[in-house]
Amino acid sequence: MATERAAEEDYMESGSGHLDIDDVQILLQVEQEQIQKRTFTNWINAQLSKRKPP
Template identity: 85%
Template sequence: SLPLDIDNMHMLLQEQEQIQKRTFTNWINAQLSKRKPPCAVLDLFSDLRDGSRLLDLLEVMSGQRMSREKGRGFFQERSNIETALSFLRRKSIKLVNIHIPDIIDGKPSIILGLVWTIILHFH
């Protein structure tokens, strides 16, 4: 086994993040395949940034329609993510350190934590 210096530790964490990313992407796509029309996530960290895929996922998981902003501007992205996070809070789901700018920035740890929270609640 390798000594756990900082470089090896960083490599292990990156590897773990990639495994989680792949696993969560597959889970999300299995859910989104049930949507009419079906849709998919190709890159977990970038595809959730505008909030629309996140709303799609929550619609499939909850069976409820979600209002959303049309268009591709910053305001629309921010509003869609706020709608998704507000929906989760109304379901009494604790969102620890999950903030709109972090999702817009595609921060891996935040996205992975958010998806894990959704999996735990809805599955």
């Protein structure tokens, strides 16, 4: 999320008024990666919570 926020802040500070298609693609890729990491973390934690420690 921090990377996405930083990119958005850079955009806002630039004052250009529009996002280049490459910038949009990068923002979407960053967002997708963050979602995938969060989803995997939640899944693995759910799997681990089902186990009883020895």
